[in-house]
Amino acid sequence: MKRIVLTLAIAFAGLTASYAQSTGKQKMTPEQRAEKSTAKLEKELHLTADQKQKVYAVELDKYKQTEAWHKETSADRKAKRDQHMASKKETDTKIDQVLTADQKKKLDDLRTAKKARMQDKKDHHKGPKPADKVQE
Numbered sequence: 001m002k003r004i005v006l007t008l009a010i011a012f013a014g015l016t017a018s019y020a021q022s023t024g025k026q027k028m029t030p031e032q033r034a035e036k037s038t039a040k041l042e043k044e045l046h047l048t049a050d051q052k053q054k055v056y057a058v059e060l061d062k063y064k065q066t067e068a069w070h071k072e073t074s075a076d077r078k079a080k081r082d083q084h085m086a087s088k089k090e091t092d093t094k095i096d097q098v099l100t101a102d103q104k105k106k107l108d109d110l111r112t113a114k115k116a117r118m119q120d121k122k123d124h125h126k127g128p129k130p131a132d133k134v135q136e
Contacts, residue, residue, distance in 0.1 A: 030063035041095075044110060045103045054098045062091045 028036070038056040041047060047055060065087060069080060092111075096104055 030060060030067050033063045034060035041107075045099065045106055047103075051098050051103075055095055058091055058094045058098075062087065 034056055037059050038047075038052060041055055042052050066084075069084065072080075095107070099107060
C-alpha cells in the first residue's frame with residue numbers, strides 16, 4: 001500500500017512539474033511588441049494618429065533590432081550592453097521629436113517613475129544593507 005501511494009505521489013509530482021514548464025508565455029513578435037508599446041504610449045500621452053504611426057515605426061525598428069541582437073551569439077556582454085544603451089538613447093530621441101512639449105514632459109515623468117520603480121525593485125532584491133563596522 002505504501003508503495004502505491006509513493007508511486008502515485010512521485011507520478012503526480014512529475015506531471016505537475018512538466019505541466020508547469022510547458023505553460024510558459026508565448027514569445028511576442030516585434031510587430032506585437034511595437035503595437036503594445038505604442039498603444040501604451042497612446043493611452044498615456046493621448047497621441048494623434050500621425051504621432052501614433054511615427055511612434056509605431058520607431059518602436060518596430062527598435063524591437064526588430066533587439067531581436068537580431070538576441071539571435072547574435074557573441075560573448076562580449078559589455079559591447080552588447082553599450083550597443084543597446086546607444087540604441088535606447090537614439091529611440092528616445094526619435095520619439096521625443098514626434099511629441100509635443102507637454103507630451104515630452106509627461107513621458108519624462110513616466111520614465112523617471114519607471115526608473116525609480118526599477119531601482120526600488122533592485123534594492124528590494126539585494127536585501128538590507130549591512131551596518132558599517134566600527135573599527136576599534
